[in-house]
Amino acid sequence: MVEAFDAKVQADADLAGTVKAGVAELDNTFGVPFMRLSPGVQLEALKRMEGGPFFQAVRGHTVVALYGNKNVWPNFGYQGASAQDGGYLFRGFQDVGWTMEPDAEASPPPFLG
Numbered sequence: 829m830v831e832a833f834d835a836k837v838q839a840d841a842d843l844a845g846t847v848k849a850g851v852a853e854l855d856n857t858f859g860v861p862f863m864r865l866s867p868g869v870q871l872e873a874l875k876r877m878e879g880g881p882f883f884q885a886v887r888g889h890t891v892v893a894l895y896g897n898k899n900v901w902p903n904f905g906y907q908g909a910s911a912q913d914g915g916y917l918f919r920g921f922q923d924v925g926w927t928m929e930p931d932a933e934a935s936p937p938p939f940l941g
Contacts, residue, residue: 829893836889843885850882 837844854862857873865873877883894900901907 829890829897832893833886833889846881846885850877850880850886853877853880853882 837847851862854873854877857876858865858869862870862873874883878887894904895906898908
């Protein structure tokens with residue numbers, strides 16, 4: 829994920845500027861370099877930026893990279909596409925154990941066509 833994002837940054841000057849500005853903002857949020865902040869304070873710094881272009885660029889890339897890599901799916905309970913099987917309701921929705929019990933409307937009926 830990181831290598832692919834780095835390649836995107838190297839190839840896109842606008843994205844590189846967004847990342848440079850975002851890292852600077854992270855380091856300046858509390859007047860201490862981000863990497864020297866405690867995890868809780870790091871989270872607060874990120875929450876303050878979550879609507880901005882840097883956060884959204886990293887978030888968007890991360891989501892696509894994770895859901896596009898079958899090797900990491902078991903780590904967060906993703907089983908792949910589900911529309912052709914009627915959604916996740918009857919396909920292990922609760923397998924990971926930390927999700928809520930779904931309502932009956934959570935997934936469409938199985939596709940039989």
